[in-house]
Amino acid sequence: MYDIVIVGAGPAGANLGRLIGNKYKVLLLDKRDLANENPQNFTSKCCGGLLAPDAQKMIAQLGLGIPKDILVDPQLFAVRTIDLTNNLERLYQRFYYNMDREKFDHWLVSLLPAGVDKKFNSLFKNYAKIPGGYEVRYVHKGEEKSVKTKVIVGADGALSRLRKSIGKGIDSPEEYISIQQWFKSPGDLSYFTAIFDEEISDFYAWIIPKDDNLILGAALRPRANTREKYERLKIRLQDYGFNFGRQLKTEGAFIYRPREVSQLYVGRDGIALVGEAAGAISPSSAEGISYALKSSLYLAQSLEDGLDGFLDRYMQKVKEIKLNLLLKNLKSPAMYNPFLRKLAMQSGLRSIK
Template sequence: MYDITIVGAGPAGSTLAKLLGSKYKILVIEKRNLEYYSKGNNREKCCGGLLAPDAQYMIAKMGLGIPKDILVDPQLFAVRTIDLNNNIERYYQRFYFNMDREKFDRWLVSQIPKEVDLRFNSVFKSFTPIDNGYEIRFSHNKQEYVERTKVLIGADGGNSLIRGQAFSNHLFPKNYISIQEWYETKSEMPYFTAIFDKNITDFYSWIIPKNGYILLGGAFDIGKEANEKFQLLKMKLQKREFQFGKRIKREGAFIYRPTSLKALLHGKDNIALVGEAAGSISPSSAEGFSYALKSALYLAQSLESGIDGFLNRYKNKLRKLKANILLKNLKSPAMYNTFLRRLAMKSGIQSIKVEN
């Protein structure tokens, strides 16, 4: 029997395995192959790949430095913010690292101690309570496997299967579908772009230049109209002289947005949630790296003194994240209310003038 099984080896799951790997017998189940890269034969995470200052702080706090081959061109320091409803544009200074998300995830996995059992290309199926733990089922190469574990950790992101099975009666964060397409480009774009348009989404959309490509994406209500809204976004941007070359690939993923603190869950009955599966993600910007790393650290600290009582310790530590998410929700109206956003952008406060 494993002490701990972690489902998901993204930033939250891999960080937790790194911090606990020498203390417990751990199994990590991950649907992607994060051991090595195989072009055209890997499931890539739909993500803009920007590392915000809060996430940079957490990387430093863990005593790590990001290898330079994870960073990509260009490294930029401005966000062009476009309000399509009010027809206003402003530039704001920001300090993100532009990076290759796939390489970032594989680098975090490389930090996991060798004692941890890693199962890549494996799809978690279900769990069943047993004496002193859970029986878990997952598939690999069309074959089903069964293992036993004392503690089960859901680090499986938006639309978490473990959250859905274990906490079906609890409030869930609002769920969006993110759609992102990669296009070839020969033009330089010296800024990231954030787009707001209530006719497209009540969240936001983005453009990110990355290694000779531009990424166009947005978070949309789940349903048949999601793709129509994406095409409308693209058309509106083309009218503003944005150019999209040959499309290289299209990605999609679910994104949680915790608009209520009741949607944040720590766990129960020796099942714990970390990262986005717990609802730990910014409701204003959908930034998730820092929340994934923080929740993994808090859970690891809660398990340092043993399994007994760890969920209560974890719940107490998560109060810091809940306070942060509450503040982000208080900030959201200034970003997503059309009238308030107009006042904020018209004022020009904290914006910068770009000399062309």
């Protein structure tokens, strides 16, 4: 019998396990091979791998420091903003840690207390209510297994199976498909590029240099000629000097975009949700690491006084995240309304030469 089973070992699940592993008997599940530094068949996270200022602040608040071998070249201090709709371009100063996302996740897992049980290469299947808690079923290396637990935590990202099972009738965030292709970089880039084009997406696209490689990613509406629009984006960017080299790999994942505060849902009964599974992700930039770390910290704090009533305490703490999501949504029109974005970029306010 475990006290807590955490489904998902990304930043939210791993950080929660780190914070509560010395107080509770914890099992951490993940479908990836996070126990092996050089796995043969590693499914990488479809993520730009940038630590934005909000995530940097959370790393500091947690008393952590990023090991230098997680960082990649170049470190980024500017955002090149390209508005394809209005044919405008500006450069803005902003500070990002450019990192290897796979190594970042391995590092967070390495910080887990020795008492935390880890089952990687394990796919969560389902759960059933039993006296005193739940029975959790998962598949490990092709074999179905089960454990008993008092509490389940869903840290399983967008389209969370746990959220779907307990959140019937709860409004879910809007869903997008994130597509990323890696290319052999034909030249040096020293900035993060954000691209806006209403014909491609009502969200945005990005270009990020990674050592000798380049990532082109886009958040696109599902079932709306997604792949065709991604290819059209590549062609349009050639007019701005981007000549993508040899393609190395393609990644994809669903991501959430919470447009209403009510879409942040943290669970019920003995099942809690953290990170993107809860709907905690920026609706303006799709940045999720800061929310993963913050929500897992709040849940850990809510568990300090025991399992009884922990979910009520957690709901109180995430009110700060709800306010943050509200403010991000109020900010969004200046970025995503073509007319307002045109006015902002034409003004040159806060831009650099």
